[in-house]
Amino acid sequence: MTTLTDPPKGAFRPSMLLYDSRYRSLTLQAIAAIVLACCFLYLYSNLAANLRAAGLNISYDFLGNPAGYDINQTLIDYTSQSTNWRAAVVGILNTLLVAFLACITATVFGVLAGVLRLSPNWLVRKLMAFYVEIFRNIPVLIWIIIIFTIMTAVLPSPSAFRGENASSSMLFDAVAMTNRGVYVPGPYFTRGFGAEGNGALNWLLVIAVLVGSLIATRMVTASADAKQAATGVRPKTLWLNLGIWFVPIIVVLFALGLTWDYPALKGFNFQGGLKIGGPLIALWFALSIYTGAFIAENVRAGIQAVSKGQTEAAAALGLRPRRIMGLVVLPQALRVIIPPLISQYLNITKNSSLAIAVGYADITATLGGITLNQTGRAIECVLLLMLFYLIISLLISAFMNVYNNAMKLKER
Amino acid sequence: MSDTHAESIRFVRETTLPQAEPPVAERGVYKWGRENLFATPGNALLTLVALYVIYVVLSAILPWLLNGVWNASSLSECREILAGETGGCFAVLVDRWQQLLFGFKYPSDEYWRPALAFVLFFVAAAPVLFFDLPRKMLAFTAVFPFLAYWLIWGGPVLVPVVALVGVVVGYLAYARLVTQSFAGGFFGGIAAAAVTWIIGGYIVDWVSGPSSLLRAVPSRDLGGYMLNFMLGVTCVSLSVPFGIALALGRQSSMPLIKWVSVVFIEFIRGVPLITLLFVASVMLAYFFPPDSNVDLFLRVVIMITMFSSAYIAEVIRGGLAALPKGQYEAADSLGLDYAQAMRLIILPQALKISIPGIVNIAVGLFKDTTLVSVISMFDLVGMIRGPILASTDWNGVYWELLGFAALLFFVVCYGISQYSQWLERRLATDHR
Numbered sequence: 001m002t003t004l005t006d007p008p009k010g011a012f013r014p015s016m017l018l019y020d021s022r023y024r025s026l027t028l029q030a031i032a033a034i035v036l037a038c039c040f041l042y043l044y045s046n047l048a049a050n051l052r053a054a055g056l057n058i059s060y061d062f063l064g065n066p067a068g069y070d071i072n073q074t075l076i077d078y079t080s081q082s083t084n085w086r087a088a089v090v091g092i093l094n095t096l097l098v099a100f101l102a103c104i105t106a107t108v109f110g111v112l113a114g115v116l117r118l119s120p121n122w123l124v125r126k127l128m129a130f131y132v133e134i135f136r137n138i139p140v141l142i143w144i145i146i147i148f149t150i151m152t153a154v155l156p157s158p159s160a161f162r163g164e165n166a167s168s169s170m171l172f173d174a175v176a177m178t179n180r181g182v183y184v185p186g187p188y189f190t191r192g193f194g195a196e197g198n199g200a201l202n203w204l205l206v207i208a209v210l211v212g213s214l215i216a217t218r219m220v221t222a223s224a225d226a227k228q229a230a231t232g233v234r235p236k237t238l239w240l241n242l243g244i245w246f247v248p249i250i251v252v253l254f255a256l257g258l259t260w261d262y263p264a265l266k267g268f269n270f271q272g273g274l275k276i277g278g279p280l281i282a283l284w285f286a287l288s289i290y291t292g293a294f295i296a297e298n299v300r301a302g303i304q305a306v307s308k309g310q311t312e313a314a315a316a317l318g319l320r321p322r323r324i325m326g327l328v329v330l331p332q333a334l335r336v337i338i339p340p341l342i343s344q345y346l347n348i349t350k351n352s353s354l355a356i357a358v359g360y361a362d363i364t365a366t367l368g369g370i371t372l373n374q375t376g377r378a379i380e381c382v383l384l385l386m387l388f389y390l391i392i393s394l395l396i397s398a399f400m401n402v403y404n405n406a407m408k409l410k411e412r
Numbered sequence: 413m414s415d416t417h418a419e420s421i422r423f424v425r426e427t428t429l430p431q432a433e434p435p436v437a438e439r440g441v442y443k444w445g446r447e448n449l450f451a452t453p454g455n456a457l458l459t460l461v462a463l464y465v466i467y468v469v470l471s472a473i474l475p476w477l478l479n480g481v482w483n484a485s486s487l488s489e490c491r492e493i494l495a496g497e498t499g500g501c502f503a504v505l506v507d508r509w510q511q512l513l514f515g516f517k518y519p520s521d522e523y524w525r526p527a528l529a530f531v532l533f534f535v536a537a538a539p540v541l542f543f544d545l546p547r548k549m550l551a552f553t554a555v556f557p558f559l560a561y562w563l564i565w566g567g568p569v570l571v572p573v574v575a576l577v578g579v580v581v582g583y584l585a586y587a588r589l590v591t592q593s594f595a596g597g598f599f600g601g602i603a604a605a606a607v608t609w610i611i612g613g614y615i616v617d618w619v620s621g622p623s624s625l626l627r628a629v630p631s632r633d634l635g636g637y638m639l640n641f642m643l644g645v646t647c648v649s650l651s652v653p654f655g656i657a658l659a660l661g662r663q664s665s666m667p668l669i670k671w672v673s674v675v676f677i678e679f680i681r682g683v684p685l686i687t688l689l690f691v692a693s694v695m696l697a698y699f700f701p702p703d704s705n706v707d708l709f710l711r712v713v714i715m716i717t718m719f720s721s722a723y724i725a726e727v728i729r730g731g732l733a734a735l736p737k738g739q740y741e742a743a744d745s746l747g748l749d750y751a752q753a754m755r756l757i758i759l760p761q762a763l764k765i766s767i768p769g770i771v772n773i774a775v776g777l778f779k780d781t782t783l784v785s786v787i788s789m790f791d792l793v794g795m796i797r798g799p800i801l802a803s804t805d806w807n808g809v810y811w812e813l814l815g816f817a818a819l820l821f822f823v824v825c826y827g828i829s830q831y832s833q834w835l836e837r838r839l840a841t842d843h844r
Contacts, residue, residue: 025665025666028666028669029666029667029668029669032666032668032669032672033668036672043699046698046699046700046701046702047698047699049701049702050697050698050699050700050702051698053702116458119455119458120447120448120451120455121448121449121451121455121458121459121462122448122449123448123449123458123459123462123463124458124459124462127462127465127466133826134822136825136829137775137779137821137822137825137826137829138779138818138821138822138825139779139780139782139793139821140779141782141783141785141793142782142793142814142817142818142821145793145797145814146810146814146818149810149811149814153808153810350683350684350685351684353684353686353687354686354783354786356686356786357785357786364684364686364687368686368687368690372690372694378690378694378695378698379695379698382687382690382691382694382695385683385687385690386679386683386687389682389683389684389687390679390682390683392682393681393682393683394678394682397678
């Protein structure tokens with residue numbers, strides 16, 4: 001008769017806390033919790049003692065006080081009388097601006113270089129390998145400083161554009177590259193909404209029209225797909241799509257009265273147009289070419305990850321080269337390329353904090369730089385700074401997880 | 413029978429033709445050029461564009477490089493010598509190389525000390541990097557950190573000796589106790605080392621005489637490329653053990669340990685290094701005991717080590733995840749406990765997979781050490797932007813200095829990545 005399979009239910013003994021695998025992990029975690037709590041208490045008591053000795057306290061009131069410093073490049077209204085909080089928001093917007101611009105150009109550089117590294121042309125291949133190695137192995141801070149030096153020390157000053165036979169001239173009479181920044185024509189509306197016809201509403205309208213066009217072309221493509229699936233003949237959609245893209249936006253821009261404001265030399269400097277500051281360009285361009293080198297490697301790895309058999313199989317099915325690229329190679333390569341690409345975008349956002357080295361007013365330079373130094377609120381400023389970057393990172397990682405789940409190879 | 417078919421075949425060659433050379437267009441440089449440079453019209457256009465780019469770059473750089481001035485005492489003197497021609501003013505490197513390499517405050521008659529430490533570093537790193545070398549060299553690797561500390565910082569020799577004795581005692585205690593249990597050996601070793609250090613601390617205070625063999629140099633006098641190199645080497649070597657611990661913690665089945673590791677890793681990876689350096693420069697001092705005086709170098713080392721250990725932990729986690737589950741199960745079925753399974757089965761394989769990733773992190777970290785110039789430490793970039801460009805003699809010499817800095821970083825980083833590729837081939841034990 002076999003009845004007994006359970007372990008004997010003996011009384012609980014203290015030694016079981018360490019030797020019985022049912023309780024051991026609880027014991028270990030309890031010890032870890034106590035050690036951790038002790039560490040935090042110790043750090044907190046040090047902090048409290050130090051703050052008391054320095055006569056400080058933790059308070060975020062300084063955010064409401066006037067900042068008292070000027071920022072040369074702002075996306076929203078800002079004066080030196082604005083609050084520290086407003087300065088921080090200006091910094092956040094500037095960070096997002098440079099990160100957004102650099103992500104776009106870095107992708108362009110990276111994809112170009114990555115594809116060209118696989119080119120059958122020996123010279124181009126070697127040139128791109130050289131580009132990738134040079135930029136990956138030299139710190140981005142040095143690149144930022146080099147390009148900033150080009151912007152400030154090599155480009156001519158505005159006075160070089162003056163006079164009958166000036167030593168410098170504007171590109172196409174529209175773009176002036178000076179050591180005080182690059183001046184490009186700025187768009188404005190003569191018949192728009194808002195104050196002087198230039199409210200943010202106009203741009204929202206333009207964006208809405210573009211999004212509408214995007215959705216409409218998607219629908220056209222979907223209906224073409226359905227028709228092809230039903231009849232086997234794909235209707236021509238090229239002209240329709242071009243019309244959907246261009247006609248509404250042209251009509252809207254015309255109705256709003258879009259005009260361009262050209263920069264012109266007045267007094268000692270250029271007036272009018274859009275001024276893109278040297279620090280912004282240095283940071284933007286340096287981050288783009290530096291990260292572009294990394295993206296090039298990701299792109300190359302992604303394309304090489306698609307085995308040659310896939311291309312050959314598609315060709316054997318009778319697909320034309322463009323369809324092979326679009327239907328077979330790219331979807332598989334993108335699955336490999338996109339996750340590291342997104343983490344490179346994250347790196348761009350984090351590396352944009354190097355703006356402080358060239359004086360671009362991003363969040364690190366406003367909140368973590370001038371505000372910190374003027375108010376002496378080191379702990380509060382650094383914590384807020386970290387919080388901002390953490391939120392951005394977590395948002396991007398969350399997006400990446402959603403994307404990965406959507407693109408995951410659906411297996412049986 | 414007549415020889416009819418003798419007439420039907422007029423000619424039969426009885427010897428083979430000597431092999432002819434392939435046509436000119438099908439051999440040598442022509443064939444190579446046609447296939448690799450001018451295969452299609454588009455390709456030929458690309459070649460021409462590439463040639464033009466190379467021409468533009470070289471025509472800008474070569475005259476500057478070849479026509480450079482190496483002997484001058486200031487930028488204006490350089491310009492006088494050049495007399496309007498294109499040319500670099502490399503005299504700044506000749507004039508200020510000590511500052512670029514060692515910083516501007518390190519006593520100049522003691523430069524041999526960091527230089528010797530730098531040379532010895534290669535002796536110490538060799539057995540770690542190339543495992544064909546005799547294993548006995550690892551003994552020197554173990555001694556090297558203390559020797560290098562003494563060489564660079566100087567001061568009483570007893571301090572690094574006590575530190576070394578503490579480590580030796582800790583190791584002996586570990587070796588003695590680890591036969592019973594790993595945890596016992598680990599914590600026993602740490603306890604033994606700590607006891608030795610505390611006792612040694614009293615001895616150092618008691619003995620400390622006025623005379624020391626090497627003059628003491630405070631941390632704030634370190635600078636230049638030396639500072640980048642020291643930060644890079646110290647933080648990478650410290651962060652590997654922490655990274656392993658964090659990676660194992662993240663894999664742990666204990667929720668508390670797991671969540672602590674996850675929060676730490678994700679927090680550090682979510683913020684830029686520069687904010688952590690701000691923490692080191694303005695905030696960390698608040699968390700130390702009020703009367704302590706931890707210098708900036710140590711605070712920066714703490715923050716960069718935390719930073720890189722989070723990244724290394726993610727790389728090692730990838731290595732752990734890449735191992736087949738059978739390896740874990742095999743270790744369990746052999747009756748190994750957690751520490752044994754990790755030490756003997758899992759980690760050796762997982763670390764091998766992670767090596768390329770760890771080397772990438774190391775290269776990235778070494779490049780990131782230039783960020784300390786933002787919190788006003790005078791590393792290579794800080795030296796260039798601070799004292800040298802601000803001096804009246806060399807105000808305006810940008811390209812020579814920045815190019816030199818770029819070259820130094822390129823040599824080291826490219827060297828490390830080449831080593832990593834060699835190692836990857838070397839460690840590829842799977843038969844393909």
